[in-house]
Amino acid sequence: MTDLRFRNATPRDADAIVALVESAYRGDASRAGWTTEADLLDGRRTDADDVRECIARPDSVVLLAVDAATREPVACAHVAQEDGNGYFGMFSVRPTLQGGGVGKQLLARAERMVFNHWGLPAMRMTVIDVRDELIAFYERRGYVRTGIKKPFPYGDERFGQPRRDDLRFEVLEKRAPARAASRR
Numbered sequence: 001m002t003d004l005r006f007r008n009a010t011p012r013d014a015d016a017i018v019a020l021v022e023s024a025y026r027g028d029a030s031r032a033g034w035t036t037e038a039d040l041l042d043g044r045r046t047d048a049d050d051v052r053e054c055i056a057r058p059d060s061v062v063l064l065a066v067d068a069a070t071r072e073p074v075a076c077a078h079v080a081q082e083d084g085n086g087y088f089g090m091f092s093v094r095p096t097l098q099g100g101g102v103g104k105q106l107l108a109r110a111e112r113m114v115f116n117h118w119g120l121p122a123m124r125m126t127v128i129d130v131r132d133e134l135i136a137f138y139e140r141r142g143y144v145r146t147g148i149k150k151p152f153p154y155g156d157e158r159f160g161q162p163r164r165d166d167l168r169f170e171v172l173e174k175r176a177p178a179r180a181a182s183r184r
Helices: 011-025 028-032 048-056 102-117 132-140
Strands: 004-008 060-067 073-082 085-093 122-128 144-151 168-175
Touching (some): 011 060, 011 073, 048 060, 060 102, 073 102, 085 102, 132 168
């Protein structure tokens, strides 16, 4: 496994984060990993302005897992406070490192931030509901399907160009452990 260091992203990291996110989800390069959306969506997943907004927003960070030797980001996630809960998104791991534990470490770090540092009652995320393998990954880490569905924003190219007409999001949620919830 890669020796990792974790840190919060700065605006200078925006281009590297965009490259990482795009490599994990779009195009042929994403097929080296298991999180690809290449069969579902074309177009972009994010851009530097979106990333900088996430970094600059109050109660919001982009966490980076950085290769200790090269100092290059190998994984990232956007973690924020939204509607009294934690939000987890833009989760990306370099395709060639997927399945090696990097993502699990970053997810655990994000959960500690939400539950222990911010003292929030739950972490929520939206996942395209046809992504069964990805949903199963989160379920193995304690997330549950809430049954809350949100429409996919067809026509808004900020979310990509759909290759199917049956896409929608489902909200997954993980409640804070009892000890973390009791600190509030």
